[in-house]
Amino acid sequence: MFYREAGDFKTTYPEDAQTFPIQFDRVRYYAVLAIAFGVIPFFINDYWANAVFVPFLIYAIAAIGLNILTGYCGQVSLGTGGFMAVGAYSCYKLMTSFPEVSILIHVLLAGGITACVGVLFGLPSLRIKGFYLAVATLAAQFFLVWLFNKVPWFYNYSASGQINSPERTFLGHFVTGPNTSAAAKYLFCLVILFALAWVARNLTRGAVGRKWMAIRDMDIAAEIIGVNPLTAKLSAFAVSSFFIGVAGALFFAVYLGAAEVGEVFGINKSFLVLFMVIIGGLGSIFGSFAGAAFLVLLPVFLKNVLVEGMGWPTDLAAHIELMIVGGLIVVFLILEPHGLAQLWRVAKEKLRLWPFPH
Amino acid sequence: MLPDQILFALEVTLNGLMAGVMYALVALGFVLIFKASGIFNYAQGVLALFAALTLVGFQNGQIPFAHLINATFGTNLHTFGWTLPGIVAIALTAGVMVLLAWLIERLVLKHLVNQPPIILFMATIGLAYFLEGLGDVMWGADIKTLDVGLPQGISETVESATAALLGYGFFIDNLDIVATIVAVILVATLTIFSQYSKQGRALRAVADDHQAALSVGISLRFIWVLVWSIAGFVALVAGIMWGTKSGVQFSLSLIALKALPVLMLGGFTSIPGAIVGGLIIGVGEKLFEFTIGPMIGGATENWFAYVLALLFLVFRPQGLFGEKIIERV
Numbered sequence: 001m002f003y004r005e006a007g008d009f010k011t012t013y014p015e016d017a018q019t020f021p022i023q024f025d026r027v028r029y030y031a032v033l034a035i036a037f038g039v040i041p042f043f044i045n046d047y048w049a050n051a052v053f054v055p056f057l058i059y060a061i062a063a064i065g066l067n068i069l070t071g072y073c074g075q076v077s078l079g080t081g082g083f084m085a086v087g088a089y090s091c092y093k094l095m096t097s098f099p100e101v102s103i104l105i106h107v108l109l110a111g112g113i114t115a116c117v118g119v120l121f122g123l124p125s126l127r128i129k130g131f132y133l134a135v136a137t138l139a140a141q142f143f144l145v146w147l148f149n150k151v152p153w154f155y156n157y158s159a160s161g162q163i164n165s166p167e168r169t170f171l172g173h174f175v176t177g178p179n180t181s182a183a184a185k186y187l188f189c190l191v192i193l194f195a196l197a198w199v200a201r202n203l204t205r206g207a208v209g210r211k212w213m214a215i216r217d218m219d220i221a222a223e224i225i226g227v228n229p230l231t232a233k234l235s236a237f238a239v240s241s242f243f244i245g246v247a248g249a250l251f252f253a254v255y256l257g258a259a260e261v262g263e264v265f266g267i268n269k270s271f272l273v274l275f276m277v278i279i280g281g282l283g284s285i286f287g288s289f290a291g292a293a294f295l296v297l298l299p300v301f302l303k304n305v306l307v308e309g310m311g312w313p314t315d316l317a318a319h320i321e322l323m324i325v326g327g328l329i330v331v332f333l334i335l336e337p338h339g340l341a342q343l344w345r346v347a348k349e350k351l352r353l354w355p356f357p358h
Numbered sequence: 359m360l361p362d363q364i365l366f367a368l369e370v371t372l373n374g375l376m377a378g379v380m381y382a383l384v385a386l387g388f389v390l391i392f393k394a395s396g397i398f399n400y401a402q403g404v405l406a407l408f409a410a411l412t413l414v415g416f417q418n419g420q421i422p423f424a425h426l427i428n429a430t431f432g433t434n435l436h437t438f439g440w441t442l443p444g445i446v447a448i449a450l451t452a453g454v455m456v457l458l459a460w461l462i463e464r465l466v467l468k469h470l471v472n473q474p475p476i477i478l479f480m481a482t483i484g485l486a487y488f489l490e491g492l493g494d495v496m497w498g499a500d501i502k503t504l505d506v507g508l509p510q511g512i513s514e515t516v517e518s519a520t521a522a523l524l525g526y527g528f529f530i531d532n533l534d535i536v537a538t539i540v541a542v543i544l545v546a547t548l549t550i551f552s553q554y555s556k557q558g559r560a561l562r563a564v565a566d567d568h569q570a571a572l573s574v575g576i577s578l579r580f581i582w583v584l585v586w587s588i589a590g591f592v593a594l595v596a597g598i599m600w601g602t603k604s605g606v607q608f609s610l611s612l613i614a615l616k617a618l619p620v621l622m623l624g625g626f627t628s629i630p631g632a633i634v635g636g637l638i639i640g641v642g643e644k645l646f647e648f649t650i651g652p653m654i655g656g657a658t659e660n661w662f663a664y665v666l667a668l669l670f671l672v673f674r675p676q677g678l679f680g681e682k683i684i685e686r687v
Contacts, residue, residue: 076476124668124671124672127671127672127675128668128671128672128675129675129683130475131398131475131479131626132622132626132671132675132676132677134479135618135619135621135622135664135667136622136664136667136668136671138615138618138619138664139619139661139664139665139667139668142660142661142664143661143664143665145660145661146657146658146660146661149657150654150655150656150657151655220685220686267615271483274480275480275483278476278477278480282476311429312426312429312430313429315499316425316426316429316495319491319494319495319499320426320491320495321491322487322488322490322491322494323487323488323491323492323495324491325484325487325491326484326485326486326487326488326489326490326491327484327488328484329480329481329483329484329487330466330481330484330485330488333470333473333477333480333481333484334466334469334470334481337470337473337474337477
């Protein structure tokens with residue numbers, strides 16, 4: 001009834017090429033933005049910021065990054081944790097070496113450094129494909145974690161081997177350190193996520209994105225029609241690593257405040273982000289958001305139900321949580337291998353015909 | 359008489375070979391499943407953990423889910439109060455692994471036929487999480503010792519023999535020697551099984567071409583249950599070896615990560631590749647740690663295997679013995 005193109009006339013080319021061609025989608029998009037920027041910051045408290053919103057925003061950035069590489073360009077990567085560590089450690093080194101520079105610049109530079117590292121580890125993708133590549137990216141994961149553990153320069157020779165994020169302000173408000181308000185953390189991450197998601201959405205529907213998708217669908221065929229696999233694959237690695245590096249920097253500086261590389265950026269982090277991408281839907285920006293939300297909320301929800309609802313001891317609850325998460329992933333893959341994004345697409349198709357389906 | 363340094367390097371090499379056999383044991387399970395069903399089974403390491411946990415549980419007469427039952431009903435159950443001899447417990451655990459294989463085929467794989475490999479891979483990661491949780495809930499998460507009567511400690515025979523021969527006693531773990539012998543027997547049995555038995559032939563047919571195998575009347579589902587059972591059994595053997603060596607605990611499941619570079623190096627589809635790859639990785643990482651390790655801070659074993667495999671793959675993308683990858687548009 002209200003969700004259809006009919007009657008929504010496009011009179012210019014930019015209008016015709018816009019991201020949301022249906023008016024309802026546009027309204028919904030602006031409504032979500034208005035709530036995210038205008039309402040939530042006034043009601044957010046520390047619990048909600050730390051347990052739900054900030055991790056969701058940061059994981060969404062990482063998931064978009066991995067989705068660009070795996071979902072759009074078809075290169076499976078298990079090195080996400082390692083690349084997040086690069087982002088975190090380069091952000092830390094920049095923050096401590098140049099304290100007077102704005103943290104936003106540091107976060108973006110950290111992304112840039114990660115992009116360079118990503119390209120380096122992306123080079124083998126020109127020779128190695130499929131699972132061999134997936135396992136090869138584990139080399140990045142283990143090597144980078146080892147590097148940050150063993151070379152004291154990266155953690156400024158601190159005795160504990162940890163990195164601690166110094167206090168920094170952005171536009172006069174603390175965004176890192178213990179004095180940060182929940183709203184400041186949330187807004188800082190939200191602004192970056194909004195900007196990056198906008199970039200990702202427009203990259204993936206433009207010429208670059210089409211090249212990536214051609215490589216994903218069949219790289220030899222893509223090469224024949226004139227897509228350069230070298231630039232396409234490496235640009236996917238670079239953009240993806242940039243996103244993941246920014247996510248790692250925020251994860252360390254804004255969310256955790258202190259990090260130990262093996263614990264925080266281990267292989268489990270790689271799998272977690274890959275799960276987000278798969279459950280959300282490969283090759284969909286919306287899917288990255290949905291997957292991140294699902295996997296951030298699920299443990300919080302399960303913990304509340306199992307520990308507080310059922311009164312089980314925490315260790316037992318943790319194991320059962322593992323079982324439920326694992327089981328849900330399998331069930332999910334069986335029921336909807338294309339992820340939450342596919343459910344959303346189906347819902348939209350249905351909505352188009354509603355209330356008179358034929 | 360050889361100089362000490364060379365003898366020492368020789369000892370490291372020998373220990374590396376033994377460690378390589380242990381890696382190969384895990385890699386073997388991967389290869390079997392990958393060949394027969396094209397599934398990259400990340401859960402292989404967790405299968406080994408689960409098998410070892412179940413084995414210890416049976417041996418000590420633990421009550422499954424005791425912790426859960428106690429938490430729910432306020433009881434205080436722990437054990438049945440018996441201990442089973444090792445061989446009985448192993449037989450029972452093998453039974454559990456077959457049951458598990460059947461359940462996995464029934465509940466997971468059957469529904470995922472014809473899905474792209476990445477989805478199947480993710481499903482096995484989900485399965486790994488599930489089994490890890492299940493193992494802990496069933497048998498408790500504390501570190502357990504596993505003793506099925508395998509010899510442990512330094513082999514005195516080897517030490518005295520080499521001392522007499524070379525003037526330098528080699529330190530070699532008895533368990534590693536047993537593991538090597540078991541691995542040889544296992545590979546020989548698997549080879550004979552797949553070459554000379556009816557089921558083995560069916561297995562190779564499925565590995566060769568699913569559709570052709572189906573068309574001559576081979577039941578794909580039976581073969582999958584069979585191959586997952588064998589992989590479960592291999593996991594049990596690996597679980598026994600690794601569990602005896604370093605205790606049964608969560609880190610046992612991480613041996614899967616040790617086996618991956620072995621697979622890359624040897625090729626995902628080759629049983630000899632798994633063995634040779636395991637040996638190369640085992641020797642390589644021990645020698646690297648021994649020679650270069652002290653210069654760059656040590657603990658290089660975590661990543662060396664991966665970097666070696668990565669460099670190797672750049673020159674030979676299908677691994678050492680893998681089938682040549684032919685790509686067509």
